[in-house]
Structures are given as structure tokens and as C-alpha cells.
Amino acid sequence: MQLSAMGELSVLVGGRAGDGINSAGLVVAHLFSQIGYRTYMYFDYPSLIKGGHNFAIVRASPEKKGAFRRKVDFILALNQDTLDMHRDLVGEGTLVICDSSRVETDGICVPVPDILKGEKAPPVMGNSCIIGAFARAAGIRWEVLEDVFSRYYRKGLEMNLKVARRGYDMASEHAVVPERDSTPLPIVSGNEAIGLGLLHGGLDAFVAYPMTPTSNLLHFLAEIAEEAGILVFHPENEIAVMLMALGLGYAGKKTAVGTSGGGFCLMTEGLSLSGMNEVPVVIVLGQRAGPSTGMPTYTAQSDLNFALHAGQGEFPRLVVAPGDPEQAFTWSSLALRLAWRYQVPAIVLCDKTLCEGYFSFSPPVAAVPHVDLAPAGTPGPSYMRYLLTGDGVSPLLCPPAPDTVIKVNSYTHDEAGITTEKAETASLMTEKRVRKGKALEDGLASLPVVSLSGDVGAGKTIVCWGSTAGVCGEAGLELGLRVVQPIVMSPFPKDKFLEATRGSEELVVVEENAYGQLGMLLARSGIRANAAVLKYDGRPFAVEELKARLLEVLS
Amino acid sequence: MKGRDLVTGAQNTWCPGCGNFVIQFALRDAIRSAVEGGCDPDSIVLVTGIGCHAKMADYLNINSFYSIHGRTIPVATAIKMADPELSVICCAGDGDAYAEGLDHLIFAAKRNSDITVIVHNNRVYGLTTGQYTPTSPLGFRGRSTPGGTREEPFNPLEVMLSSGATFVARGCTRKRKELGEVIGEAIRHRGFAFVDVLQVCASYFDATDVYDRFVYVLDGHDASDFDAAWRKAREWDYNSESPIAIGTFYRAVRPTLEERLGVPWGRERDTEGVIAKVLEARR
Numbered sequence: 103m104q105l106s107a108m109g110e111l112s113v114l115v116g117g118r119a120g121d122g123i124n125s126a127g128l129v130v131a132h133l134f135s136q137i138g139y140r141t142y143m144y145f146d147y148p149s150l151i152k153g154g155h156n157f158a159i160v161r162a163s164p165e166k167k168g169a170f171r172r173k174v175d176f177i178l179a180l181n182q183d184t185l186d187m188h189r190d191l192v193g194e195g196t197l198v199i200c201d202s203s204r205v206e207t208d209g210i211c212v213p214v215p216d217i218l219k220g221e222k223a224p225p226v227m228g229n230s231c232i233i234g235a236f237a238r239a240a241g242i243r244w245e246v247l248e249d250v251f252s253r254y255y256r257k258g259l260e261m262n263l264k265v266a267r268r269g270y271d272m273a274s275e276h277a278v279v280p281e282r283d284s285t286p287l288p289i290v291s292g293n294e295a296i297g298l299g300l301l302h303g304g305l306d307a308f309v310a311y312p313m314t315p316t317s318n319l320l321h322f323l324a325e326i327a328e329e330a331g332i333l334v335f336h337p338e339n340e341i342a343v344m345l346m347a348l349g350l351g352y353a354g355k356k357t358a359v360g361t362s363g364g365g366f367c368l369m370t371e372g373l374s375l376s377g378m379n380e381v382p383v384v385i386v387l388g389q390r391a392g393p394s395t396g397m398p399t400y401t402a403q404s405d406l407n408f409a410l411h412a413g414q415g416e417f418p419r420l421v422v423a424p425g426d427p428e429q430a431f432t433w434s435s436l437a438l439r440l441a442w443r444y445q446v447p448a449i450v451l452c453d454k455t456l457c458e459g460y461f462s463f464s465p466p467v468a469a470v471p472h473v474d475l476a477p478a479g480t481p482g483p484s485y486m487r488y489l490l491t492g493d494g495v496s497p498l499l500c501p502p503a504p505d506t507v508i509k510v511n512s513y514t515h516d517e518a519g520i521t522t523e524k525a526e527t528a529s530l531m532t533e534k535r536v537r538k539g540k541a542l543e544d545g546l547a548s549l550p551v552v553s554l555s556g557d558v559g560a561g562k563t564i565v566c567w568g569s570t571a572g573v574c575g576e577a578g579l580e581l582g583l584r585v586v587q588p589i590v591m592s593p594f595p596k597d598k599f600l601e602a603t604r605g606s607e608e609l610v611v612v613e614e615n616a617y618g619q620l621g622m623l624l625a626r627s628g629i630r631a632n633a634a635v636l637k638y639d640g641r642p643f644a645v646e647e648l649k650a651r652l653l654e655v656l657s
Numbered sequence: 658m659k660g661r662d663l664v665t666g667a668q669n670t671w672c673p674g675c676g677n678f679v680i681q682f683a684l685r686d687a688i689r690s691a692v693e694g695g696c697d698p699d700s701i702v703l704v705t706g707i708g709c710h711a712k713m714a715d716y717l718n719i720n721s722f723y724s725i726h727g728r729t730i731p732v733a734t735a736i737k738m739a740d741p742e743l744s745v746i747c748c749a750g751d752g753d754a755y756a757e758g759l760d761h762l763i764f765a766a767k768r769n770s771d772i773t774v775i776v777h778n779n780r781v782y783g784l785t786t787g788q789y790t791p792t793s794p795l796g797f798r799g800r801s802t803p804g805g806t807r808e809e810p811f812n813p814l815e816v817m818l819s820s821g822a823t824f825v826a827r828g829c830t831r832k833r834k835e836l837g838e839v840i841g842e843a844i845r846h847r848g849f850a851f852v853d854v855l856q857v858c859a860s861y862f863d864a865t866d867v868y869d870r871f872v873y874v875l876d877g878h879d880a881s882d883f884d885a886a887w888r889k890a891r892e893w894d895y896n897s898e899s900p901i902a903i904g905t906f907y908r909a910v911r912p913t914l915e916e917r918l919g920v921p922w923g924r925e926r927d928t929e930g931v932i933a934k935v936l937e938a939r940r
Contacts, residue, residue: 135940253938288939298932306922307739326935331926333738333918338764342731345724345761349704349735352722353743355922375725465936467929501720501736501743502699509714511723512707520667520715521723 110139110163111175111279113236114191116184117229120152125254126178126229127158131289131460132250133233133242134162138282140462141289142167142572144455144642149314149398155183159191164282166462168426168572172646176240178232179205180214197276199235201228210235210273217268223261230262234269241278244270290463292456292569293319295427296386297326299434302470304442306355307333309343314398315454316360316388340365344372344383351381352510354500356438358384363392363405370412373447377417377535379510380488380496382441382448386434389453389568391640400640401454403568404615406623409449410592416532418539420448421592425553425571427461429589432470436549439473444495444542451591453614455642456569471549481506486517490530494537543593551595552602556585562656563606565631566613567591567620570643574612577648581656583610588620596627608632610655612648632657661698663688667715674863676830676856677709680777681716683828683837684748687844688719691744701744704733706753708784709858710777713748727757734761734770734914740922741771741915746844751778755791755813766820766849768914773843773850776813780855780895781862793862794896814890817851818883818907824850825886825907830857831868835903842905848913855901867898875904883907 115127124145131141139162147156159170173193179185179200185192185207198209205211212235214228230251237247247266255262290298297319300308308327310320320336327334333355337346343359350357361369366387376383389405391397409421420440424430434450441448479485479497485506489496496517501508509519514531516522553571556564556578563584566574571587578585586602588595603609609631611621616638621631633655637643643651663685671677692698701719705711707726714721724732729747737745754762754776765772781799782788788799789806792813796805817825824846828836836854843850855872857865871893879885886907893901 253940286940288936290936290939294935294939298935301928301932304928309735326931327921329934330928330931331921331924333920333922335738335918337731337734338760341728342761342764345728345731346735346738349722349732350739352732353702353736353739355739371725372728375728379722463936463939465932467932501702501740502697504699506699507718507720509721509723511714511721512725513723515723519721519723520665521712 110161112171112173113160113176113178114157114174114184114188115160115178116155116157116188117180119147119150119154119156121156121180122226122229123156123158123180126233127160128289128460129233129250129254130160130178130236132254133237133246134160135286135289135462136246136250137242137279138284138286139163140166140287142170142462143460144170145458147399155181155187157184157188167576168461168569169576169642169645172644176236178236179207180229180232181205197239199232199239199273201232210239212269212272217265221261221264221268223265227258227262227265230266231269234266235273238270238273239276241275287462287464289460290427291318291458291460292427292430292452293458294322295430295463296434296450296452297322299431300358300384300438301330302431302467303435303438304356305332305358305438307335307350307357308360309335309337309346309350309357310360311336311340311343311365313362313365315390315457316362316386318458319360319386340368341372344369347383348372348376348379348381351383352500356442358386358438360386360388362388362390363408364395366408366412374413374415374417375512376447377413377415377419378512380445381510382445384438384441384448384450386450386452388457389451397640399454401642402615402638402640403453403570403613404619404638406451406567406591406619409451410623417535418444418446418542419592420446420542421451422448422589423451423568423591424456424589425568425587427463428466429553430456432466433589435470436473439475440542440545442475443473443545444538445476445498446538446542451568453569473545487519488515488517488531488534490517490534493541494534495541539593546590546593546595551588551590552598553587553589554585554602555587557582558584560584561606562608563603563610564652565609565611565620565624570612570614573643573645573648576645577652581649581652583652591623594623594627599629608657610635610652614638614642661718663718665716665718669716670712671709672859674857674859675709676779676858677777679830679833679836680775680854680856681713683833683840684713684775685717686837687841690841691844696744700742701746702736703746703748704729704736705748706750706758708750708752708782710748710750727753728761729753730758730761730765730774733772734765734768737770737772737915738918738920741920744844745772747772747774749774749776751776751780751790751792752782763816763820766817766822766851769821769823769848769911771848771913771915775840775843775852775854777856778813778853779858779862780864781858783858783861787861792895810895812890812895813853814906818887818890822851823848823909823911824905826852826905827855827903828852829855829868829872829903831865831872832874832903835874839905846908848911868901871898871901872903873900875902875906878904880905880908
């Protein structure tokens with residue numbers, strides 16, 4: 103085996119649901135991380151608990167990547183499907199390491215059940231055996247594997263190591279993946295990056311009803327809630343989720359919720375309420391393939407229009423679409439701060455690829471720009487929750503405040519929060535909300551709302567949003583294209599976008615949806631793209647696939 | 658703040674003869690006695706839904722969250738979690754609590770969230786001008802059911818008893834004194850307190866005669882006896898003409914949601930330390 107010209111390699115790990123493919127992939131990612139590589143892992147699984155075919159593609163490279171390529175150097179096969187279904191990933195020199203009891207092929211075949219039986223280990227440890235064999239085949243030192251296992255397995259470490267050692271001893275060294283002189287980075291999922299970003303922004307509470315692809319955000323925050331001193335609550339449905347978030351927000355707790363499109367449908371009445379009663383909330387909206395139940399465990403970017411327009415009436419909102427874990431951390435944090443600064447709902451629009459992908463992560467803790475919270479009101483009988491101000495933002499108080507009545511209201515209301523249907527007040531209050539939106543726009547001006555990558559001086563530009571930023575960045579570099587990714591989608595940063603695309607004579611929009619929703623958004627700002635590359639099969643673009651599609655449309 | 662005027666200057670738009678006036682006075686009086694008993698009025702939060710009842714948020718001069726239809730209870734539950742020192746009262750309509758938001762009502766009882774839910778049960782949609790609700794009698798002729806409803810009402814007391822509510826009571830706007838008493842008791846109850854208030858709707862369902870004929874005050878009833886409460890709750894099915902008891906049907910002690918959650922507020926936080934630790938574990 104030879105490393106590619108870019109000094110990188112990829113590993114496919116596949117098996118049945120229940121074989122622990124996700125964690126096996128993650129262990130492989132950590133093996134590479136420990137020897138100085140940056141890793142990315144894509145995990146593909148159907149919506150079922152046992153059976154079916156799961157696979158992970160782990161990519162190791164000197165620099166961070168956010169996409170997979172269509173050739174793997176190693177295949178770790180725990181079932182026959184791993185070979186039969188991924189023939190397109192096999193190239194010259196691809197080495198298969200498999201469980202000989204389940205897979206027939208050439209390569210390093212390990213009698214996993216015999217080894218497990220010999221060690222009296224449970225079937226779930228089968229993948230440790232294969233990983234052991236892989237480590238040997240890839241020339242990864244045993245000490246590296248031991249180190250990774252000892253961090254990864256809290257339970258059954260000794261047994262896992264024994265089983266891995268049997269696999270290690272049975273395999274022969276096929277190549278030596280050179281160790282690199284880089285300090286290992288943490289490997290996090292997009293969900294974890296979002297959760298950490300929310301914490302960094304000052305999160306007090308997280309409320310969610312489980313739904314792929316953000317269930318793991320709920321699990322992650324629930325796991326660390328005690329230590330982090332936050333409240334994590336899982337109520338009866340997404341309607342309750344959203345209303346609870348607003349109840350917590352009214353009482354001063356900075357709250358976020360997590361969901362996907364179907365749950366967000368139920369939240370829209372609460373979203374509109376937040377627009378009207380000005381109680382801030384952050385919604386982490388993880389997209390997946392729709393409409394309706396769609397393909398629950400597969401990716402999509404088809405809820406941009408929904409996020410931009412959900413909820414009756416007109417009100418300002420912040421919509422951000424991070425494209426990698428660093429952006430996810432930064433913008434989850436900023437979304438929380440900005441929502442509380444301008445008292446608006448904020449949506450962190452992500453997708454299955456980002457949420458459930460794993461990435462080497464450089465925590466941008468110190469780099470997140472500071473955003474103040476809303477000005478505090480002065481307690482007393484004259485306090486008015488909806489005081490009309492120049493920028494539309496009213497000083498905020500939460501109960502209990504001495505001698506103070508704090509009224510929030512879903513009806514059109516006056517400054518004190520009392521219902522009104524007076525024409526003049528209705529206009530004034532609408533204009534207040536419009537001014538708030540403008541203030542939010544001004545507040546965003548100093549923030550990195552548009553990301554520029556690829557060949558930044560090129561005359562041809564890929565425009566993308568969300569998780570496709572990774573694959574576009576890579577394709578852009580290889581094809582000599584500029585890559586412009588608006589991170590803030592609402593209020594749309596038109597000026598910053600025009601600045602980033604200045605001098606570009608050709609714009610190609612890349613999106614994982616069928617209607618070209620970013621293209622529509624650009625058109626509303628008078629920006630016309632020359633072509634669109636769209637994909638809507640639930641799978642993220644592979645680098646080669648995107649490059650080929652781009653070459654079809656570029657002049 | 659003592660001596661606060663508990664009524665705002667907002668113009669009252671309830672119909673003459675509306676049962677909501679009686680509930681407003683009963684609630685105001687209950688709040689006043691709570692304040693006299695040492696409760697800080699700044700720590701009271703009223704949550705209302707949408708409907709005639711909900712104007713209470715405009716009329717009472719206390720903290721309020723004027724929510725949307727059916728969604729008082731999740732808001733109230735969350736406010737209580739956010740600050741267990743707050744005293745949280747929901748005023749909901751029967752359309753709110755029994756139709757649009759029935760799930761929330763059942764779950765609040767199940768969780769024993771320490772909030773008080775007062776259902777203004779006039780057994781008709783008033784603000785939308787006269788349609789049947791979950792507690793309208795069979796055959797009720799409303800504007801959406803001109804031929805009469807084809808479904809029986811359900812009994813909210815039975816729903817609450819079987820959902821785990823630790824305080825279940827009924828009042829009637831024709832009995833103001835008793836109504837004030839059960840509301841006061843409900844507010845004082847530690848745990849989920851539910852009061853179904855049979856309310857006269859002067860415009861769309863004036864059941865004054867029925868209530869005057871059949872309502873009686875519970876006497877000698879042991880509210881700690883679940884089976885007795887169940888029997889009393891089943892005495893009237895919200896449909897036929899039979900004796901209608903008012904008062905406290907059931908009262909029990911069970912740990913509240915907030916006690917069980919042990920909410921984390923006020924504890925020292927080391928957010929950046931936690932972030933660093935999480936990342937280190939993933940290195």
C-alpha cells in the first residue's frame with residue numbers, strides 16, 4: 103500500500119447494525135489521530151436497530167477534511183455486504199481485513215468467532231479483533247492501539263485488548279502508515295461541537311424530543327448536564343419542547359432546543375410566538391431527507407426555505423448554517439448570544455452529515471467573538487417589557503423583579519404587554535420588530551458571516567452552504583475554484599456575499615436538495631447563479647462525484 | 658410589593674354575566690390572601706392560553722405569559738423548573754386544556770409539576786362564537802355541529818385522577834365563596850393542582866339553571882381516599898342530569914417534578930472547564 107500523493111488514506115468499516123460499526127470506525131479514526139493524522143468519519147446506517155448494513159468511511163490526512171473520497175485503502179468487513187455493496191470504493195491495492203466466518207474474499211481473514219470463543223468474549227467484541235488485525239496490517243504500533251483502546255473502552259478494556267491482540271498477531275504487516283509529527287486533535291461529532299458551542303455561549307437549559315439527526319445532541323448534553331450545571335429535559339412532544347423553551351426563556355434561562363424537520367413542523371407555532379413575545383430561543387434544526395418521514399438517517403439540505411419562512415406573520419430571525427465543527431461551535435455560541443441580544447428566535451441549521459459525522463476538531467474557544475446580551479431593564483412599577491427604543495430592543499427583565507410586573511404576550515400588545523388592537527400601536531410594534539431585525543443585521547456586520555475558501559482568487563466560484571462546505575472546499579482547491587459559503591442565511595449578508603464573490607464571472611451553486619433553495623435565496627438579493635449542482639439521494643457528495651458534476655456545468 | 662392593585666387598567670371585554678368575572682374575583686382574592694400570608698406578588702406568574710378566559714393576563718396586575726391556544730401548561734411547567742421559588746398559576750379554557758393541549762395536561766399531572774391549573778370550563782368555545790368542546794353534552798348544537806354533537810363528553814376529573822394529579826378539585830362560578838376556597842387550596846398545594854371550574858357562558862352556553870339545580874358542596878368526603886374520589890368524580894358524567902359535587906375530590910403527597918429534577922440553578926459552573934474536559938476525553 104502506498105499513501106496517496108496527498109499523504110492520506112481511507113478505511114471502510116462495514117457490518118450489520120448491532121456490530122458496533124460506528125464505534126469501530128471511531129476507534130480507527132483515533133488510531134490515525136494518535137499517529138498525527140487529521141480524521142473525518144462518515145457514518146451510513148439505515149433506520150433500524152438490528153440487521154441491515156452499516157458502514158463508516160474513515161479518512162486520515164495531514165490536513166482536516168470534511169468529506170470522503172471514492173477509494174479506500176483498507177476495508178474492514180464484518181459482513182459480506184461490505185464487499186458486495188461497495189465495489190466502487192475498491193481500488194488497486196485495497197486490502198480487505200475480514201471475519202472469515204462471514205466473508206469470503208482474499209485478504210487478511212480472521213476467524214473471529216473462534217477467537218471470541220477462545221477468549222470467552224461476547225460477540226460485540228468481534229470488531230476489536232478486526233481492528234487488531236487492521237492495526238498490524240497498517241503497521242500501526244501495538245502501543246498506539248493499546249493507548250486508544252484504554253481511552254475508548256471504559257468497560258471490558260482487558261478483554262477487548264486480548265481479542266485485538268489475537269487479531270494483531272494473526273495478521274501480517276502489509277504496509278507502514280508513516281507516523282506524523284502532529285499533536286492529536288480531539289475527534290467530535292457535529293452534534294457535540296454544537297452542544298459545546300451552546301455551552302460556551304452560556305446555555306442554561308436544553309429541551310428536546312428525540313429525532314435523528316439531533317438525538318445525539320440531546321444524549322450528549324444529558325450526559326454532561328450534571329457536570330455542566332444545565333437542565334436537560336425531554337418532554338411529551340416538540341410542541342411542549344418549544345413552549346417549555348419559551349417558559350424557561352421568560353424566566354431568564356438561556357435555552358436551546360433540538361429537532362429535525364418533522365419536529366420543527368410542530369414547533370412553528372412556538373417559533374411565531376417567540377417572534378411576537380420576544381422571548382429568545384435557539385433551535386438546532388438538523389436536516390434529513392424528507393418530505394415527511396423520508397429517509398430518517400440520511401442527509402439533505404432541503405429545509406432552508408422552511409427555516410427561513412416558518413411561522414405565521416412577519417418577524418426577524420437569525421438563521422445560521424455552519425459547515426464544519428469549528429463553525430458549528432462558533433455559530434451555536436453566537437446564535438445563543440445574538441438571540442439573547444436581540445430577543446429573537448435563532449435557528450442553527452445543520453444536517454445529518456454534519457451532526458453525525460466525526461471530525462478532528464480545533465476548538466475555536468478563544469476565537470468566538472464576544473456578543474453582549476440584551477440590556478437589562480430597571481426594576482420598578484414603570485418597567486415595560488416592550489418599551490419602544492431606537493433599535494427596537496427593549497431592556498430585559500425576568501421574574502421575579504422587585505415591584506415589577508413583567509408581561510409577555512402572543513397578541514399584539516402595547517409597551518406594557520397588554521393586548522391591544524389599536525391600529526397605531528399595531529404599526530408601532532411591527533416597526534419595533536422590523537428595527538430589531540435591522541439591529542441584528544448591524545450586529546452581524548462585524549462577524550464572519552461569509553466563509554471564503556478553495557482557490558480564493560479564482561474567477562469561477564462555487565457557492566455552497568452548510569455541510570457541503572467541506573467537500574466544496576476540497577473540490578474547489580483541486581479544480582482551481584473559489585468557494586463562497588454564506589454562514590448566516592437570515593438576515594442574508596448580501597454585502598459580505600458580494601464582497602466574497604467580487605471579480606467572479608461564474609457562480610455555481612452546490613446544494614443537497616432538488617429545488618436549489620440557496621439559489622432562490624440569492625435570487626431574492628438579485629444575485630443570479632450560472633448553474634446549480636444538486637443532489638437529493640440522501641447521501642453527501644463524495645469529492646470525485648462533486649468534481650465530475652462541477653466539470654459538467656462549468657464553462 | 659404589598660398593597661399592589663391587583664387589577665390593571667385594561668378595559669374589560671367579557672360579556673355581562675360572564676362566569677369569568679367570578680373566577681377573576683376568586684383568583685384575585687386567593688392571590689390577595691396568599692400575599693397577606695407572606696407570598697411575594699413579584700414571585701407570582703400567571704400563564705394563560707387563548708380564549709375568553711385568557712384575558713385574565715391583561716386584567717390581573719401580576720407577571721404573566723399570555724401564551725397560545727392549548728399551550729399554558731408546558732410554559733408553566735418550564736417557568737417552575739426555571740425558578741422553583743416562583744408560584745405559577747395557569748388559567749386555561751376547556752378548549753385549551755382538554756382539546757388543543759390535553760397531552761400537556763396529562764403530562765403535568767403525571768410529572769406532578771408544582772403548578773396550579775384552573776380550567777375555565779364553560780363547555781363551549783366562546784371567543785370563536787359557539788362551537789362544542791370536549792365537555793359539551795351529547796347532542797350540543799353549536800355552530801360547527803348544527804345537528805347536535807355525536808360524541809359524549811369526557812370527564813376531566815377522571816382523566817386527572819388516572820393521570821396522577823395530586824390535587825383534583827371542582828368549582829362552579831355559581832358558588833363564588835367555595836370557588837375562592839378551592840383555588841386558594843390549589844395554590845397552596847405542593848404538587849400538581851387541578852381545578853375544573855364549571856363556568857357559565859352568558860352568550861353561548863348558559864347552564865345556570867342546571868348548575869343551580871344540581872351543584873352541591875362536598876361534605877364529609879375524605880380527599881385522601883382515592884377510591885372515594887373516583888366514585889365522587891364519576892357521580893356526574895358532564896352529560897346527564899345528576900348531582901354535581903364541588904370542592905376538593907382528591908389530595909395526595911408525592912415528590913414534585915422540581916424536587917426530583919434537583920434543578921441545577923445557583924450551583925457554581927465551570928463551563929470552560931467542562932468543555933476542556935469533554936475535548937480531552939475525545940483526543
